[in-house]
Amino acid sequence: MPTFVYMTRCDGCGYCVDICPSDIMHIDPTTRRAYNIEPSMCWECYSCVKACPHHAIDARGYADFAPLGHSVRVDRDEERGTIAWKIKFRDGREKEFLSPITTKPWGKHIPKLAEVSGPSKEMRDSQLLFNEPKYIRMDDGGLHTLESNGLKMKEGVYY
Incomplete structure (x- = not known):
């Protein structure tokens, strides 16, 4: 299902417009609110949902991870380096999935290849992509764990 925008939450910041890979998120010039100009062309990549600082964009998830009648909320916490997906079912149950963020913090840019040494x-002989360990934060000793991110396991949250 394509994305949709809660107009009362949107402030027209444009983060969704900047990050949309299919260029279908636009800002209405009259209301200064985001909207999806071509819902049938939505890739359902959730980039705009994750980027929105006001939780104004939502998307209905696939039935294989959340049945019909549910809602999916995304909470991105830059300071802790995590992203949480909260699924609320029709019967009121909630499940939360927590994952580390493997991208640069918002506003930071990956350097141009011309600025990086070859x-x-x-x-080149490795199976890894160029600079892959550095950009997915593995160059400082391997994969991050809950403990290394300052998190603790708690009941009702799925990691």
């Missing part, structure tokens, strides 16, 4: 022979 790969070494060891890196």
